[in-house]
Amino acid sequence: MSAENVRNFAIIAHIDHGKSTLADRILERTGAVEARDMRQQLLDSMDIERERGITIKAQTASIKYVARDGKTYTLNLIDTPGHVDFTYEVSRSLSACEGAILVVDAAQGVEAQTLANVYLAIEADLEVVPVINKIDLPSANPEEVRRQIEDLVGLDASDAVLCSAKTGVGIDDLLEAIVARVPAPKGDLNAPLRALIVDSWFDNYVGVVCLVRVVDGALAIGDRVKLMAADRVYEVNRLGRFTPASVELKQLVAGDVGFVIASIKTIRDARVGDTMTLNRAPALTALPGFREVKPMVYSGIYPVDSTDYEPLRDALEKLRLNDSAISSDPESSDALGLGYRVGFLGKLHMEVVQERLEREFNLDLVTTAPSVVYRVDKRDGTQVEIRSPSQLPPLQEVEAIREPYARLTLHCPEQYIGVLFKLLEERRGAQVGFEYSSPGRVVITYDVPYAEVVYDFFDRLKSVSRGYASMDYEVREWRVSDLVKVDILLNGEMVDALSMLCHRDAAYHRGNDLTRRLKEHIPRQMWDVAIQAAIGSRVIARSTVKAYRKDVTAKCYGGDISRKRKLLDRQKEGKKRMKSVGSVEIPQEAFLAVLRVGQED
């Protein structure tokens, strides 16, 4: 089939606006999947994605569609992840497409998360087809949503497709709109091969599977291909496309989206955004946009039960097979024992990884508060990177501590400028730019310490702007800051996992805040628990959790003994996520209390 009859497109939608249902409906309508075989929300295959409603790994499907003009088209649906931590992956997915469907809920209207991805699509020069979904809802208001798409997004919505993925109404119109409005791919079949790696993952049976978009040239079984950024050569064993079931082919040509299996052992050699070319006739230049993805946030992950250390190591290794953005190094904490310092793209990525470790590998974990990467200038002229407050060298060796600054780009309707400025100032931000992108919409640029961004900034941003502000960020530089390390002592013993680095001006306030929060999270125990915050040997804040006053059952006779023993076992189960430090039992939430320091309750 010639590239003229190919349409590559992505779906952009806010969580819950029906992206997965719409994808299912398209697959069902084009016969790619029998209705009776449909799993609900076919494209979100991992359990966690299903529950959290976030697509983490991009997936894809190539489907045949006979259009009203009588011709058969190949529609390549390329799935995209949907959160700010995965902006890079989204941008690669989008750059494999010529068009995107923007799905907006007919009742909820345009929401912020969508906007960031729409802007990525517009920047990538994609044709964006607005779709107003859920028109079957009683509260649907398509005309209002149409107006919002024009005002908030700046797209012409006069010919937006109205549909209901639930009932199937309008799905044919949507497929016709894709055929009519998304341009055919423009690649040159005769040029040297250039194929963009849109996604890659590890399969236990075949090794690394690459999902590629062939931009120029053609690729066949037996070809020796070179990965241009990784600078390695592999022989292609198998290739094909997902319908979404995998169908093996002899070759993929310009315009196609499909998978390539080439005995690649690790996904670190098949990174998203890399370009695949032929070894014997290589392209001169790689496709633009490749970026090495580096972890920006680090957190300690410790097994609650120290015998789970090796299972944790194995689990992290398995996850790394499929997620090149995770890094992990062994770490030991006086308080928590042996564990790992694990690097993530951002806080959401961290939560997803932690949840997968607990759920898929059945581990009970304590996760410490995330830390950004600081750089320490030492008096001897060297510089070290530290990934947790406890790695800070002795103060007498420290010349200066540098913290990473991110440049934030925020899009929002102008009525939210005030609350946004306030939030950014609270986070030690400095304004860099401000302009109107269209009447009523602004783009604000700010430099903000990255530590102030990673924890909860995105959530706060959504809440103060009622979801209408969108954000992208890039860490650009490390600046000298007046930072101090605040330690926490419980009954006199320092709990290294609770230490925090913060700006000197905020240290007293935060020390107070943290001891207060710890007091809320540490349950009463058999003895008083003294909580102290200290800078060096100087205590700056304290509070006390008083011992139990009452913990005894009145009666214990014949039948009560085994009943009480069973109760002990249940109580022990309930304490699984507690970690003992010296004489004090600390629940998992306490380790995360550091995160909420400095915020309102």
Next chain:
Amino acid sequence: MKATWGVYVHLPWCKRRCPYCAFYIEADHGPPWRRFLDAVGRDWQARRALFPLDAPRTVSLGGGTPSRLPPEHLAELLTPLRDGQTVECSAEVNPEDALEWVPAAVAAGVDRVSLGVQTFHPRHARLLNRTCSAPRALQVARAISEMGVRTWSVDLMFALPGQTIDELDHDLDRVLALEAPHVSLYGLTWEDGTPLARARDLGRLVAPPDDLWREMYDRCVVRLESAGLYRYEVSNFARPGHESAHNLLYWTGAPYLGLGPSAHGFAPDGGRWRDVADVDAWMAGAPPEIERPDPEDAAKDLLVGGLRGRDGLRAADLPERFGFAPDPALVRRLVAARLLADDPDRLRLGADGWPVADAVVRALAEGLRVSARARPSC
């Protein structure tokens, strides 16, 4: 070792259910006593062989309300269970039934009774469905001392909803005026599923805060001990020689043979059973639920019961009998906090351990580890 064991009989019938009670009981509409006694005899015959040849050291009648049992049946019930080696035969008695019932019980061999007074305060008594007035209780108490019982006890409750320290003091005054040689002192327990717990969940009643509970408990201990009643278990106080021999069996990990619906038993071989909590099914011969705790659970059971008593348990019993021992570092910390007594031979509660005994048990049970000194039990 002299074989020591006890017998417990659960007589489930009550005139009415008390709103705090979570025991298995039945409303008394003329109980089928004949069939009940036959079933007691049946299970006694079947279970007797599990226990040592020596007669039981103690027999205890509980419920329910044992004093609902017509006096003419008492001898039939008790005679097979006890003999000259039996040092205690006790029964729980409703104060309203006492004047009539106790003399017959004494004649049948009962030598210890406990009176379920609970409180003398009219408002709290109404809430608990108790109707024994102070003068009536005094009258019963005086009478009991002259009815030939060897010893007797009074049940008192504290930490009642809305109760003040003054009200508790009045109750204590009256209890002490009875000159009972034994007092069982129970903080009100809000058992799930009871009318009392439901009223609390609906916001109609409020349980006292832990700090008030503690103040009340400490006050009771001081007042009872200064009256010569020493604390020999978390909730039990006695003049020397007047301790409940039967209950001490529970707190020392001794075996006991349970009879009657919902009764628990603990055989010398370590097996535990519980009869069905349904008198008709039980009389018809429904089998008990049986459990065989593994050595770790058996060690926990010993901790659960054993730590409550003043003498605690022999430290070496855990490794010798079950192959487990508590974490020595934890024991040191508990001793330092005065939650355990500084006694190398025995694990027993320290001065501050009583009101938080469950927490101490929990900590020790969680800190149990396989012991190097493990020896098979003999």
